[in-house]
Amino acid sequence: MRQRFARLELTDIFIYIVGASILALVVIGTIATLSQGKYSSRAWFDLVMFGVTLGSIYALIALGYTLVYGILRMINFAHSEVFMSGPYVAYFFADALGKAGFVDKNPAITILLIFIVAMLSSMLVAMLVERVAYRPIRHAPRLVPLITAIGASFFLQYTFFRLFGANIKVFPEIDALSTSFTFGEFKLTFLQIFVVVVASLMMLGLHQFVQRTRVGKAMRAVAADRETAALMGINVDNIIVTTFALGGALAGAAGVLYVLVFNQVTAFMGFVPGIKAFTAAVLGGIGNIPGAMVGGLFLGVIESLGPTLFLDGLGIPAPYQLKDAIAFTLLVLILIFRPAGILGEVLTEKKA
Amino acid sequence: MKGRIIVALLAIAILALAACAPAAPSVSDPLGVVTIGPNDPVHVAWMLVVTGADGTLGVDSRRGIEIQVDDKGGKLLGHNIKLDGQDSGCGAEPGQAAAAKLASDTTIVGVIGSSCSSEIRAGGPALSKAGFAVISPSNTAPDLTDPAKRFAGYFRTAHNDTIQGAVAAQFALQQLKVKKAATIHDGSPYAQGLATVFADNFKKGGGEITNQEAVGPDDKDFKPVLTKIAANKPEIIFYPIFIAAGGLVTQQAKTIPGLEKVNLMSADGTFSPDMYKASGKAAVGLYNSSPDFSAFASGYKDFLDKHQKKYNEKPLSAFHAHAYDAAGILFAAIEKVAVKGGDNSLVIGRQALRDAIQATKDYKGVTGTLTCDKNGDCGAPVIAVYQVTDDNVTKGQTPDKPIWKPSAAP
Numbered sequence: 185m186r187q188r189f190a191r192l193e194l195t196d197i198f199i200y201i202v203g204a205s206i207l208a209l210v211v212i213g214t215i216a217t218l219s220q221g222k223y224s225s226r227a228w229f230d231l232v233m234f235g236v237t238l239g240s241i242y243a244l245i246a247l248g249y250t251l252v253y254g255i256l257r258m259i260n261f262a263h264s265e266v267f268m269s270g271p272y273v274a275y276f277f278a279d280a281l282g283k284a285g286f287v288d289k290n291p292a293i294t295i296l297l298i299f300i301v302a303m304l305s306s307m308l309v310a311m312l313v314e315r316v317a318y319r320p321i322r323h324a325p326r327l328v329p330l331i332t333a334i335g336a337s338f339f340l341q342y343t344f345f346r347l348f349g350a351n352i353k354v355f356p357e358i359d360a361l362s363t364s365f366t367f368g369e370f371k372l373t374f375l376q377i378f379v380v381v382v383a384s385l386m387m388l389g390l391h392q393f394v395q396r397t398r399v400g401k402a403m404r405a406v407a408a409d410r411e412t413a414a415l416m417g418i419n420v421d422n423i424i425v426t427t428f429a430l431g432g433a434l435a436g437a438a439g440v441l442y443v444l445v446f447n448q449v450t451a452f453m454g455f456v457p458g459i460k461a462f463t464a465a466v467l468g469g470i471g472n473i474p475g476a477m478v479g480g481l482f483l484g485v486i487e488s489l490g491p492t493l494f495l496d497g498l499g500i501p502a503p504y505q506l507k508d509a510i511a512f513t514l515l516v517l518i519l520i521f522r523p524a525g526i527l528g529e530v531l532t533e534k535k536a
Numbered sequence: 537m538k539g540r541i542i543v544a545l546l547a548i549a550i551l552a553l554a555a556c557a558p559a560a561p562s563v564s565d566p567l568g569v570v571t572i573g574p575n576d577p578v579h580v581a582w583m584l585v586v587t588g589a590d591g592t593l594g595v596d597s598r599r600g601i602e603i604q605v606d607d608k609g610g611k612l613l614g615h616n617i618k619l620d621g622q623d624s625g626c627g628a629e630p631g632q633a634a635a636a637k638l639a640s641d642t643t644i645v646g647v648i649g650s651s652c653s654s655e656i657r658a659g660g661p662a663l664s665k666a667g668f669a670v671i672s673p674s675n676t677a678p679d680l681t682d683p684a685k686r687f688a689g690y691f692r693t694a695h696n697d698t699i700q701g702a703v704a705a706q707f708a709l710q711q712l713k714v715k716k717a718a719t720i721h722d723g724s725p726y727a728q729g730l731a732t733v734f735a736d737n738f739k740k741g742g743g744e745i746t747n748q749e750a751v752g753p754d755d756k757d758f759k760p761v762l763t764k765i766a767a768n769k770p771e772i773i774f775y776p777i778f779i780a781a782g783g784l785v786t787q788q789a790k791t792i793p794g795l796e797k798v799n800l801m802s803a804d805g806t807f808s809p810d811m812y813k814a815s816g817k818a819a820v821g822l823y824n825s826s827p828d829f830s831a832f833a834s835g836y837k838d839f840l841d842k843h844q845k846k847y848n849e850k851p852l853s854a855f856h857a858h859a860y861d862a863a864g865i866l867f868a869a870i871e872k873v874a875v876k877g878g879d880n881s882l883v884i885g886r887q888a889l890r891d892a893i894q895a896t897k898d899y900k901g902v903t904g905t906l907t908c909d910k911n912g913d914c915g916a917p918v919i920a921v922y923q924v925t926d927d928n929v930t931k932g933q934t935p936d937k938p939i940w941k942p943s944a945a946p
Contacts, residue, residue, distance in 0.1 A: 222767055222768075223764075223767045224767070226793065227763050227764075227766065227767050230759070230763050230792075230793065231760055231763055234757060234759045234760055234763070235760075238757055351589070351591070351810065351813070352589050352779070352780060352783070352810070352813065352814050354813050354814060354816060357816055357817070362791075371793055373791070445757075446756045446784065447784075447816065448756075448780075448783070448784070448814060456754060456756070487757075487760070488757070488759075488760040489760070491760065491761075491764075492760065492763075492764050496764070501750075502748060502749050502750035504749055504750065504751050504755075504760065504761040504764070505723060505750035505751060505752060507752075507755075507760075508752070
């Protein structure tokens with residue numbers, strides 16, 4: 185710490201001033217809004233819950249970015265399309281079930297089937313992308329896979345766009361999910377609970393998988409040092425494919441949760457949540473699994489709560505148009521004070 | 537020597553023949569002319585959003601133009617009509633790209649477009665500079681025909697939203713008898729303009745505007761902003777946005793505590809069966825302000841028959857008739873100003889064409905009797921309010937009959 189202050193430069197001072205003023209604005213805005221007392225505690229609770237719901241979905245997607253980054257040190261920008269392809273394929277399946285009247289009779293089985301279909305399709309797409317777009321150039325300079333990732337992303341987007349049309353496809357509504365529970369003055373829908381529980385279970389499962397199983401141990405070994413892991417007899421190619429498959433399956437599950445909440449499927453639905461999840465991964469510390477979860481939840485809650493909490497009291501009109509600006513400003517703020525992300529480790533020279 | 541004379545005579549004869557041959561007439565025009573050769577078609581282009589979530593808006597308009605072309609027998613002054621166009625994506629950037637492409641094609645005489653006000657805001661200057669006459673079937677943002685901001689050669693057959701906003705506010709105050717309203721726009725010129733006009737008129741009529749919120753057109757989660765709105769307990773939410781976002785707002789509004797009973801109202805941008813796909817059952821009860829089809833001229837019934845025959849479905853959105861009339865006005869103006877050469881070629885002065893459209897008076901269109909005012913507003917502004925029923929959503933059809941019409945011209 186002392187060393188850092190000793191080498192304080194003008195730009196550092198400037199950046200800290202920027203950080204401090206953002207922080208001051210956030211604090212002043214929050215106090216101003218809360219002192220007006222315009223919103224009931226129930227409204228605040230709702231805002232937080234919307235944020236947590238969306239945040240858990242971001243977190244699930246973010247895991248895919250983080251897993252791949254941890255192993256390959258590359259950002260898999262096609263991940264947003266991996267996320268899109270699962271629910272897109274599942275849509276045709278769900279639509280057929282819905283038309284046959286199966287959905288209303290067996291909502292639980294329907295949801296389970298949708299999850300299986302979506303996770304399998306996303307997994308397949310993720311593995312395919314790895315095989316076609318990344319493996320042949322694994323030893324190329326680091327910018328090359330970044331560009332092929334963007335290419336793969338566009339390829340998938342426009343393939344779905346051309347194959348299935350531009351119209352918004354609407355997922356059948358599952359009535360069982362819209363029942364709500366009341367706790368005193370607070371109300372929760374079953375869907376919100378479902379999303380949070382499923383996302384948490386999946387994250388917990390992944391964490392256990394990586395920490396407890398042999399394959400998980402091998403993944404950590406490859407992440408730590410690929411060459412040494414290979415020398416120790418670990419099949420690096422297999423581990424990389426497993427990583428993509430895991431990330432893909434999680435993205436597919438996230439996709440299903442996303443369409444259960446928003447009902448709409450389009451070829452371009454992946455882009456925005458993909459960028460948000462990538463942000464969440466960076467925010468939490470990329471390469472770090474609990475970090476992705478923390479980052480996702482943080483981003484979701486800030487997006488939902490931030491405009492009202494920070495800006496309403498300052499009298500700024502139409503604050504929700506600024507929700508992304510707020511979320512990304514806070515990303516800057518956090519990266520100023522914690523450059524490696526909330527839970528990020530400082531990268532050793534070899535990794536960086 | 538003799539040979540030389542013969543050659544010289546031949547040359548003179550050829551020159552004389554060339555001079556006598558029927559040539560394209562010379563027309564001078566400050567903006568230049570379009571010369572259409574004897575066998576060339578008259579090239580008219582559209583600039584509409586025909587793909588993506590808002591694609592029905594533009595496809596609907598394009599069909600209106602196509603039916604007008606059919607009615608002309610596909611010919612104008614003995615020349616075929618060539619109709620093609622560019623997708624303008626209902627956004628500023630795709631609009632600009634589409635306009636740039638069209639502007640580079642000097643065979644184009646006139647452009648029917650754009651669909652969304654944002655497209656023409658960005659792309660209009662390029663079209664204007666290229667000398668085209670531009671008639672929009674569905675731009676409704678008020679400032680497009682504001683004399684200070686209008687670009688030369690721009691006209692529209694769509695209503696100006698100063699009228700639609702006023703009618704919507706009048707409906708809320710007089711028919712629904714509500715006093716507190718909230719508005720949401722998506723930052724597009726159309727939505728922002730309409731939401732502002734609504735709010736101004738609502739306040740003028742004695743109502744209170746509790747929130748004027750804005751969202752992004754690609755947003756998915758509107759629950760936070762709706763929760764914010766709910767805190768002020770409005771009785772009606774007016775969100776004149778497009779289908780992708782509009783469907784989600786409709787769907788999510790009902791789930792917000794405190795908004796279960798609120799009146800939801802949108803405008804002509806979401807008056808489409810696609811809206812009911814995007815929102816599902818939540819759209820039942822939704823109010824839409826939109827052109828009053830029941831007040832259209834008698835020709836509208838014929839138009840619908842032709843539409844049904846040609847496309848085998850009902851119109852997809854609200855502006856097919858306006859597009860039909862826009863093309864009609866453009867064709868009439870071309871017929872008026874085109875100078876015919878002896879060899880059946882045509883020369884059209886670009887400024888003359890604009891002047892001819894400007895001079896349009898008492899044109900008998902299907903949306904009414906149209907006269908272009910000095911700002912370029914050519915529409916017959918009849919707006920009514922519709923309400924979506926259960927049946928509409930199930931069948932995927934827009935309501936046939938308005939439930940309310942303004943008592944007096946606002």
